[in-house]
Amino acid sequence: MVYVVGIDIGSAFSKAVVMAENRIIAYQVLPSGGNYKLTAERVTEKTLAKAKLSLKDIAYTVAIGYGAANVSFSSETASDISCLARGVHYLFPGVRTAIDIGGQFTRVLKLDERGKATAFLLSEKCAAGSGRFLQVIARVLQVALEDIGELSLKSKNRVDFNTGCAVFAESEAVSRVAEGAAKEDILAGLHRTLAAKIQTMVARLGLEPDCAVVGGGAKDIGLVKSIEEGLGCRLLVPEEPQIVAALGAALVAEEKVSKGG
């Protein structure tokens, strides 16, 4: 078997996927931390250990993401957008619109029937338009990031934010807590604010079903439901939404290997 690795060093999380013969063998997600080079090595080692492989068994490695340049052992780097599109297409061939909610950006892509990205939009480099917004408010409310989605679904009286800036929203959340607002109601407001920004991006590009949501933000059920409400359509969410771009990078690696003979 010919094994390949796709690795995605994001601003918040790093992901690695091992593939062979168009199948996922193992994957791993780790927080990126401050040292991308070290994290790239660690996330790859952990993934390879799961697959009972070592780096010398790997025929080709493709690195993408914010810290791609720090992956010293990669064969090449590739475009984040095209890998994202490939990963989405592999999982959901019927998807024509994909939303990727990452730690630094939100991306919205249009895909054709072959899984090529035909158009895309990137959120401004603004924390309130990305998954970072969730982290900022979760910290203020002292709720674990993975719990905010479920908790927000319990909201009965959503508290809307008056601001679209993550820094100002942080102070607003502090004030609301002091006034006695429930955490779930503040979280529901947070999801609405972020969802509204994402909906605007989708509307600019044009919503074409099926629509999928991927990236770390897709793990937040409250956010996904809020976007679904806003767009008026169901969203497909992969079992492990964070690894989709790394998966696409592994698919690029497979293609290189097969073309190379």
Add this chain to the structure above:
Amino acid sequence: MAALSQYFAGVDIGSTMTKVVIMNEAMMNSVIGPTGPEHRKLANRVMEEALAKAKLVFEDITYVVATGYGRINVPFADKQITEISCHARGVAHLLPEVRTVIDIGGQDSKGIKLKEGRVVDFVMNDKCAAGTGRFLEVTAEELGVSLEDMGRLSLEAENRVEISSTCTVFAAQEVVAKLSEGVALPDILAGLHEAIATRIYGMVRRLKIEREVALTGGGAKNIGLVKALEAKLGFPVLVPPEPLLTGAIGAALLGRDMVREAAEKGGTLVRSKRRLTEATLFT
């Protein structure tokens, strides 16, 4: 008119500080104190302090004008007037030669164009923390530097770094990374001041900046920011003796103007049923 016996107060409730000015023809007293992080609870205390300093009681004040971010629910004011009008009035009084005012507050920043003391145009940012005092506050905290020291320290830079993030949240992350990479603190601070100056200059430039330019608000107390903005403008700016007070001074003066105008028409200005109690942010 017994003008000398009339006292006027201006209250500028900002996001972080409350500024109170009490004046008559002969004197001016002022107090600057914290607004109170959540409910603007401390704004009335600042007023009480200012009254004590002026050896007056609340009833002695002929007219109270409130302004600033937290002006809406101020039970101890007769009238609320926008920051733009109050800053303009204050600057026109203190520095009559000024045509453009750049005010950098804790939670917003604005540019005001003046002609013969009147507001002819303005721009404002209160939507995004980048370009407001909050940007420096957040990044200073991440770097473990006090807000008071960061401006002076930034002037010691030998090799200013470029801050690539516009967003305050991402810039805070970026500067911490730079510090851990071993970049000198003054070089990072100079990069931050350059970033905020670029942002503010980009906004105010839309007004077609005319000299003289005054810098007011808490940002004007930061020598690093003053220098960075002067470098963008290409000429020196004027800074009032106490740049935090221009809004409150303007508010008091506008109150005086209104009372005088009413008197000239042979009437008196109706005062509201004011009480010296807590101001609130939300109704």
